[in-house]
Amino acid sequence: MIHDFNYRRATSIKEALSLLEKYKDDYKIICGGQSLLILMRQGLVAPENLIDIKKVKELDYIDYNPKTGLKIGAATTHREIEKSPLIKKNFPVLAEMEKNLASIQTRNWGTIGGNLAHGDPAGDPAPILIALNATVKMASIERDRILPLEDFFIDIFETALEEGELLTEIQVPILPKKTGIAYQKFNIIKNYLGMVSVAASVTLAEDSEKCTEARIVLGAAAAISLRAKEAEQMLIGEKIDAKLLENAGKKASEECDPVSDIHATETYRRVLVRVLTTRVTGKAWEQAKAAH
């Protein structure tokens, strides 16, 4: 049963920010609400004021510039990202991730910004966006600020968004040269949340086969989308081979911190992290070798 709330609809960022300011004591922002409404129905979230930003048109866009990269408005739906020719061409891994996110109905209404602001560590977009070195833009009445997405997640369902702040944009830089990127989530039913997911990007030196940068990001393996930094360090400066990938997988399975729940035990999740890290990072490496 959803508790009563005071409903306010914003049609511009400016209006949304002044509503956040006005109701700052107790509000929740709704966009697609595909996650929020479930929590509200369970009575886990019962805001006094619900501020609706779904009709803020200026938050709904996909821009791509070959120099500065990709910019996605926070209220852009999953389905728009999945179908965008710009994204399919320049970041096919993002389009692929979206295609495997929940159902068409959910993707038609749910938004990328809402997904990130919900802060579910099993959410699909965060690992791949962190592997892509994405940043997020947040606005408030006082200021705008930009944060690396990996610093946006504080704890389970908790983000860096402060009172009065609105997530407005997701920014993805152009991939460095000789970079490969891969993603996989593991689940029993297609398109459900992953039991574990892994995203990886690997960058190789232009004149040798040494790895210069690696980002390995684990989903549903800790309270937040977690970078497996020790595993990354094993790769950086090295010439990657199968043995090294296997060891990086082992390291990632040690440094993650998964829970046991109805979907999988902690042990099972650690095994998944090991296997997927080896595979996904290997795939990113193969792509990096083939890239220009």
Next chain:
Amino acid sequence: MEKKLLHLTINGEQHELYINPKKLLVEILRDELGLTGTKRGCNTGACGACTVLLDGAAVKSCSILAMQADGAEVTTVEGLAKGSKLTPLQRSFLDHGAFQCGFCASGMLLSATAFLREDPTPKDIKEGIQGNICRCTGYNSILRAIKAVAEGKYKEEGR
């Protein structure tokens, strides 16, 4: 709690009503307007029985506040047939026995309608109904029904 004015065009007919803003779209359709063709199944966005079209896109009406549909055009299963003229998909569902209990049928029909509108000859029909659960048919009759329409075996009636 302050009631809010909601404008909806449902199956081509305009409606104006004052509602508690916490009401979900499925509740307005079924409980306020008596359009019970839209089914309330899991009520958590998992089963797809409540699927309707919102400005042409399939959405789950249990997972949308009615206020968020303000100003939109909603198509429910009642809006598919024109009088007694069923749509090709509806006729194909009948011919292929794509019903048993029928609870999932309206959601299936609306998901498939939107999916075929977007791509009339889809490679993977299963993708189109991935968000709709059926507990009795085993899906095969539903897939056959949609496939027959995608293959052009059913034409619009009388147009």
